Amino acid sequence: MSGLLITNAQLGEAGTADVRIRGEQIAEIGSGLLARAGEKHIDAAGGALLPGLRDHHIHLMALAAARNSVCCGPPQVQDVETLADRLRAAAVAERGPGRWLRGVGYHESVAGWLDRADLDRIVPDHKIRIQHRSGALWILNSAALEALDVEPGAMPEGMERDGDGQPTGRLHRLDDWLRARIATGEPPDLSAVGAELAALGVTGLCDATAHNGASELAALEAAIRSGALPQRLLVMGGAELPPASHPRVRRHHRKLMLDEGHLPDPGELADEIAAAHAAGRGVAFHCVTRSELVLALAALEQAGPRPGDRVEHASVAPPDLVELLLDRGVRVVTQPGFLHSRGDAYLHDVEARDLPWLYRGRGFVEAGIPLAGSTDAPFGEPDPWAAMRAAVDRRSASGASLCPDEALTPEQALALFTTPLDRPGDAPSRIECGAVADLCLLDRSWHAARETLDGRCVRITIVGGEAVSGS
Ligand SMILES: [Zn+2]
Numbered sequence: 468m469s470g471l472l473i474t475n476a477q478l479g480e481a482g483t484a485d486v487r488i489r490g491e492q493i494a495e496i497g498s499g500l501l502a503r504a505g506e507k508h509i510d511a512a513g514g515a516l517l518p519g520l521r522d523h524h525i526h527l528m529a530l531a532a533a534r535n536s537v538c539c540g541p542p543q544v545q546d547v548e549t550l551a552d553r554l555r556a557a558a559v560a561e562r563g564p565g566r567w568l569r570g571v572g573y574h575e576s577v578a579g580w581l582d583r584a585d586l587d588r589i590v591p592d593h594k595i596r597i598q599h600r601s602g603a604l605w606i607l608n609s610a611a612l613e614a615l616d617v618e619p620g621a622m623p624e625g626m627e628r629d630g631d632g633q634p635t636g637r638l639h640r641l642d643d644w645l646r647a648r649i650a651t652g653e654p655p656d657l658s659a660v661g662a663e664l665a666a667l668g669v670t671g672l673c674d675a676t677a678h679n680g681a682s683e684l685a686a687l688e689a690a691i692r693s694g695a696l697p698q699r700l701l702v703m704g705g706a707e708l709p710p711a712s713h714p715r716v717r718r719h720h721r722k723l724m725l726d727e728g729h730l731p732d733p734g735e736l737a738d739e740i741a742a743a744h745a746a747g748r749g750v751a752f753h754c755v756t757r758s759e760l761v762l763a764l765a766a767l768e769q770a771g772p773r774p775g776d777r778v779e780h781a782s783v784a785p786p787d788l789v790e791l792l793l794d795r796g797v798r799v800v801t802q803p804g805f806l807h808s809r810g811d812a813y814l815h816d817v818e819a820r821d822l823p824w825l826y827r828g829r830g831f832v833e834a835g836i837p838l839a840g841s842t843d844a845p846f847g848e849p850d851p852w853a854a855m856r857a858a859v860d861r862r863s864a865s866g867a868s869l870c871p872d873e874a875l876t877p878e879q880a881l882a883l884f885t886t887p888l889d890r891p892g893d894a895p896s897r898i899e900c901g902a903v904a905d906l907c908l909l910d911r912s913w914h915a916a917r918e919t920l921d922g923r924c925v926r927i928t929i930v931g932g933e934a935v936s937g938s
Pocket of ligand 1: 524843
């Protein structure tokens with residue numbers, strides 16, 4: 468059997484060692500190991516060998532789509548002129564107005580609460596839809612609304628109307644409805660996303676998309692099978708999500724979206740939780756506000772928690788709610804990268820009483836809450852290193868500080884991303900004999916890497932004993 472020998476790698480505090488990988492597993496750790504016939508040899512030259520990074524909350528299809536979309540928000544787009552330039556350039560590039568133009572990352576700091584008339588002034592002929600960076604809102608121009616061909620009496624709830632009953636172009640939480648109407652046919656190609664993540668050392672992913680069902684799972688499994696996506700994958704989704712069939716893919720929790728504006732009845736939410744648990748699945752709540760978290764915890768109390776239940780974001784977590792999280796045994800999956808990319812807006816928009824409890828780090832760790840990290844790409848950049856940096860320095864893009872008391876050490880920040888994929892927040896995976904060889908080799912020691920936490924220090928990424936990026 469061929470294999471891989473990594474010599475002279477820094478392994479934690481233990482100094483340097485040689486690591487032999489056979490098949491999918493670490494077979495031997497020692498010193499002075501010699502390469503055998505057919506074995507590939509990598510001299511790590513003292514570079515740190517880390518467990519492969521896991522992004523515990525990402526949206527792969529949306530990330531691939533975003534890579535083919537117009538960026539409409541900060542920091543790249545700060546004002547209406549830049550927005551208009553970018554959208555017009557995209558329309559020109561499309562030549563004819565046949566295909567939909569898709570914008571992402573919009574925030575009202577760019578040009579207020581856009582509506583169809585605003586977009587018509589910028590791009591009148593092409594069908595255009597722009598997603599708010601919260602993911603909760605799409606804004607469409609008139610050409611797009613016309614293409615949807617909705618009878619005036621059949622407008623779905625969530626399609627906002629003006630005083631005359633005409634659609635404003637704003638569609639709230641209508642992703643599923645919109646997707647069904649804009650049949651694009653082929654699922655997006657995930658190979659560029661897979662390669663980008665592999666180059667950053669990412670070996671495991673949890674796709675946290677609420678509407679994942681049989682067809683999304685099939686597309687994700689096809690991407691794994693073809694090698695387009697070289698990582699291991701957990702897939703969250705709806706009640707209908709079937710079990711996975713590929714050995715590198717596993718079905719994960721039922722995702723429950725909570726939306727401050729339309730909070731469900733706690734009893735109904737408890738029923739959904741109980742149904743997921745009865746089906747052998749945990750639940751993952753989307754909670755970005757205080758009241759969403761209160762509701763999730765109340766419903767969980769009613770349904771009875773199951774080990775592994777998790778809260779995504781827990782963006783605002785004051786001490787009384789941290790206590791309840793602990794009491795229910797709930798894991799938290801956080802996105803420290805938002806402190807950097809959205810921090811300036813948070814300082815402006817978030818209520819003063821909530822600011823001390825925003826995307827907490829140290830507070831969760833010290834309370835003993837199992838805490839894992841993620842990027843939530845495409846809503847954040849898919850770079851776990853940028854998220855680690857933000858967890859440590861807690862600074863916005865403009866350099867403003869956000870509750871520095873919540874800062875983590877570089878080691879704690881790394882641990883957010885090296886915790887097991889199916890047990891986020893547990894102790895980081897260990898590099899030991901018999902462990903699955905999902906690894907990330909840096910081009911420098913950890914001592915040097917911890918100073919910058921820059922993804923460019925990733926030299927080789929290994930999944931199941933095979934190098935999927937670097938050499
Ligand atoms: Zn998300």
